[in-house]
Amino acid sequence: MFLDGATVGFDTVNNKAVFIDQTLLPNEYKEVLTDDYNEIYDAIKLLKVRGAPAIGVFTGISLAVLMNKSKADTYENLFAELKDYCEKLVLCRPTAVNLKWATDEMLKVAEISCEENFKENLNNKALEMIEDDIAICRKIGEYGAKILENCSSILTHCNAGRLATVKYGTALAPVYVAKEKGCDIKVFADETRPLLQGARLTAFELCDAGVDTTVICDNMASFVMKNGLVDAVLVGCDRVALNGDIANKIGTNGVAILAKHYNIPFYVCMPFSTFDKNIKTGDDIVIEMREGSEIGEMWYEKTMIPQNAKILNPAFDITDHSLITAFITEKGVFTPDEIKKYI
Numbered sequence: 001m002f003l004d005g006a007t008v009g010f011d012t013v014n015n016k017a018v019f020i021d022q023t024l025l026p027n028e029y030k031e032v033l034t035d036d037y038n039e040i041y042d043a044i045k046l047l048k049v050r051g052a053p054a055i056g057v058f059t060g061i062s063l064a065v066l067m068n069k070s071k072a073d074t075y076e077n078l079f080a081e082l083k084d085y086c087e088k089l090v091l092c093r094p095t096a097v098n099l100k101w102a103t104d105e106m107l108k109v110a111e112i113s114c115e116e117n118f119k120e121n122l123n124n125k126a127l128e129m130i131e132d133d134i135a136i137c138r139k140i141g142e143y144g145a146k147i148l149e150n151c152s153s154i155l156t157h158c159n160a161g162r163l164a165t166v167k168y169g170t171a172l173a174p175v176y177v178a179k180e181k182g183c184d185i186k187v188f189a190d191e192t193r194p195l196l197q198g199a200r201l202t203a204f205e206l207c208d209a210g211v212d213t214t215v216i217c218d219n220m221a222s223f224v225m226k227n228g229l230v231d232a233v234l235v236g237c238d239r240v241a242l243n244g245d246i247a248n249k250i251g252t253n254g255v256a257i258l259a260k261h262y263n264i265p266f267y268v269c270m271p272f273s274t275f276d277k278n279i280k281t282g283d284d285i286v287i288e289m290r291e292g293s294e295i296g297e298m299w300y301e302k303t304m305i306p307q308n309a310k311i312l313n314p315a316f317d318i319t320d321h322s323l324i325t326a327f328i329t330e331k332g333v334f335t336p337d338e339i340k341k342y343i
């Protein structure tokens with residue numbers, strides 16, 4: 001095993017990008033080592049690697065791996081090849097800003113490189129992305145653990161845990177840090193239709209870490225909230241607009257509306273790199289639309305939707321900033337109004 005508790009990695013000795021195939025969890029743990037462009041593209045597209053920060057770091061590692069194999073013999077050709085990979089990969093998943101962030105970062109490094117240090121600089125940048133992600137998530141965990149000091153249970157949606165980052169996660173990092181400090185927080189995990197990131201991934205990693213975990217169907221969130229079982233909601237996010245609106249896994253907006261109704265604080269945990277300075281409000285965020293088969297067929301032996309019925313499968317929704325109590329970031333905890341000043 002190469003990853004040793006991480007979700008993605010860079011095997012620099014054998015020049016491979018390494019990831020856990022998350023489509024096989026929770027039944028099978030499989031690490032995949034690859035230097036193949038098509039396999040990398042499919043890993044992101046098919047959610048073998050998923051979660052905004054993990055997608056970003058994996059993209060950085062993959063670009064370094066692909067360029068290490070390049071036979072281009074001039075700076076111009078190296079740069080053109082990198083740009084081509086970036087332009088193709090960035091289309092894989094349009095909502096998470098981290099994919100674009102990672103391709104931009106690698107292109108910036110390439111711009112200030114020359115033919116001699118081109119590959120080495122990309123390798124160093126990819127390794128830096130891994131270390132930065134771990135440090136940032138740890139910080140989010142520390143700030144979040146303070147917020148949770150008087151909470152005994154939280155609800156989370158999708159998976160914004162260690163499987164969505166290199167380590168720790170964003171929304172689950174506070175739970176892990178609190179546990180290290182001897183404070184056990186119970187977690188309600190929304191199953192998260194249609195791809196079951198909550199049931200399959202959040203429950204897998206929390207149970208693995210010894211956290212008291214209860215999976216509920218998405219339509220049960222109001223039940224646990226109304227019955228006083230949830231002290232706070234913590235979610236991750238894929239993109240933040242300048243006004244503080246966020247895009248996150250489909251269903252997040254509904255959870256935020258419920259939390260407001262039941263007077264439960266709703267926290268969004270994310271690194272500052274999730275801000276998109278080019279986007280004014282959530283209305284401008286592109287929502288990824290996915291295949292209907294994920295809803296009607298994927299988890300069933302026989303199709304569960306009549307052939308004539310149409311299927312709509314948006315992968316994300318927008319939560320209005322007015323529903324967000326605060327952002328928990330690596331730089332501290334900020335209300336939507338405060339955070340604007342730091343962008």
Ligand code: MRU
Binds near residue numbers: 159160237
């Ligand atoms: O489609 P996914 O599984 O990539 O969606 C993941 C989420 O929506 C997460 O909440 C988000 O990426 C934040 S992960 C720290």
